[in-house]
Amino acid sequence: xxxxxxxVSLGILLSAFILLGLSNLIFxxxxxxxxxxxxxxxxxxxxxxxxxxxxxxxxxxxxxxxxNNSKYxxxxxxxxxxxxxxxxxxxxxxxxxxxxxxxxxxxxxxEGSKGYIFTIPKGIYFDxxxxxxxxxxxxxxxxxxxxxxxxxxxxxxxGSMSDSILLKNNLNTEVLYxxx
Amino acid sequence: xxxxxxxxxxxxLRVRPSKSILMVxxxxxxxxxxxxxLFQYIAPVMLPLIVSYIVVINSFYYDSINGSERFILALPxxxxxxxxxxxxxSLIIVFLSIFVIxxxxxxxxxxSIRGLIFQDVVYVLNIFLxxxxxxxxxxxxxxxxxxxxxxxxxxxxxxxxxxxxxxVIALKMESLKxxxxxxxxxxxxxxxxxxxxxxxxxxxxxxxxILIFIFSMYISLKIxxxxxxx
Numbered sequence: 001x002x003x004x005x006x007x008v009s010l011g012i013l014l015s016a017f018i019l020l021g022l023s024n025l026i027f028x029x030x031x032x033x034x035x036x037x038x039x040x041x042x043x044x045x046x047x048x049x050x051x052x053x054x055x056x057x058x059x060x061x062x063x064x065x066x067x068n069n070s071k072y073x074x075x076x077x078x079x080x081x082x083x084x085x086x087x088x089x090x091x092x093x094x095x096x097x098x099x100x101x102x103x104x105x106x107x108x109x110x111e112g113s114k115g116y117i118f119t120i121p122k123g124i125y126f127d128x129x130x131x132x133x134x135x136x137x138x139x140x141x142x143x144x145x146x147x148x149x150x151x152x153x154x155x156x157x158x159g160s161m162s163d164s165i166l167l168k169n170n171l172n173t174e175v176l177y178x179x180x
Numbered sequence: 181x182x183x184x185x186x187x188x189x190x191x192x193l194r195v196r197p198s199k200s201i202l203m204v205x206x207x208x209x210x211x212x213x214x215x216x217x218l219f220q221y222i223a224p225v226m227l228p229l230i231v232s233y234i235v236v237i238n239s240f241y242y243d244s245i246n247g248s249e250r251f252i253l254a255l256p257x258x259x260x261x262x263x264x265x266x267x268x269x270s271l272i273i274v275f276l277s278i279f280v281i282x283x284x285x286x287x288x289x290x291x292s293i294r295g296l297i298f299q300d301v302v303y304v305l306n307i308f309l310x311x312x313x314x315x316x317x318x319x320x321x322x323x324x325x326x327x328x329x330x331x332x333x334x335x336x337x338x339x340x341x342x343x344x345x346x347x348v349i350a351l352k353m354e355s356l357k358x359x360x361x362x363x364x365x366x367x368x369x370x371x372x373x374x375x376x377x378x379x380x381x382x383x384x385x386x387x388x389x390i391l392i393f394i395f396s397m398y399i400s401l402k403i404x405x406x407x408x409x410x
Contacts, residue, residue: 004260005397008397009397012271012390012393013390016386016387020386023301024298027296030295030298031353032297033299
């Protein structure tokens with residue numbers, strides 16, 4: 001019995017070693033979950049560019065364009081604009097642009113884009129010496145989803161990112177500045 | 181012994197019982213592709229594990245309902261060959277299932293969430309080997325009839341700590357990447373601190389499982405050769 005046991009055990013060990021060796025070779029750089037899919041970091045990006053500004057009855061509207069360059073569906077969680085000097089106290093929240101005759105869908109599809117509008121209300125003035133309206137900082141955070149179910153539902157989050165960019169605009173700033 | 185293994189293959193894979201296996205595969209495939217994309221995440225582990233487990237337990241089941249144990253031992257077959265054949269059969273089945281799942285999932289297919297990774301193979305091998313190592317000696321000692329309901333419970337109870345260890349090892353490997361920070365608390369945190377990747381990693385864990393498997397074979401041999409078959 002002992003001889004047979006040793007032969008069988010060695011056979012089992014050998015086959016296990018072969019399987020392990022083969023697996024290590026085949027799965028050389030696909031060992032853990034994060035390596036099993038395409039690289040996440042490169043695929044979660046949105047591009048935000050300044051579009052335009054216009055003056056309305058409510059105030060001065062700055063519009064930015066958010067383009068989804070990733071292969072997932074992007075959904076902006078929040079997007080805020082604020083002059084750098086007072087970014088801790090005051091920020092303008094961005095609202096999705098209302099498109100006439102357009103169908104509202106939640107999130108931004110791959111290769112799609114949406115506009116977001118920040119309104120600086122009339123009646124607020126800034127001190128020219130202390131605050132620079134032309135170089136404001138835009139903070140945004142985005143969630144990425146993999147599937148879309150209908151127009152209003154996104155399914156299966158793959159990750160989220162947040163960042164801030166410097167937004168140069170060409171607001172007619174004389175209107176917003178008040179001189180001491 | 182080779183013929184005993186062949187007999188196990190024939191009873192479990194070629195006759196009617198293969199329907200249950202095809203059903204499991206069909207259910208998982210349908211769930212993965214059509215209904216729950218989330219399922220794709222665990223299918224490469226669940227499928228080979230469940231199928232191998234069903235096949236191996238079925239080999240015991242069909243031996244018990246056919247009464248083949250007494251019949252075979254009346255032939256000039258050594259008792260230890262029964263034990264060797266069952267263990268080798270289960271090993272061949274798990275290797276085959278891993279190979280088949282690699283053929284299907286080897287790359288990222290059908291726009292699935294991920295392809296097969298080494299961690300899946302480690303999960304399947306270790307959970308299967310240690311569950312088998314725990315339930316086979318009991319089956320040999322008490323007979324399949326008495327162990328029928330306990331088999332699954334013991335396998336599941338045994339698989340929980342093993343999958344925990346494997347996931348902590350994977351977490352430790354993730355934390356080594358430059359862009360990743362990992363936050364662990366509680367018992368997982370303690371395991372996370374203890375595990376040193378040089379000594380405890382996927383390869384050494386699999387080797388330990390194989391050694392436990394061989395040790396369980398030794399125990400089954402001792403039990404079965406001394407057992408009276410009535």
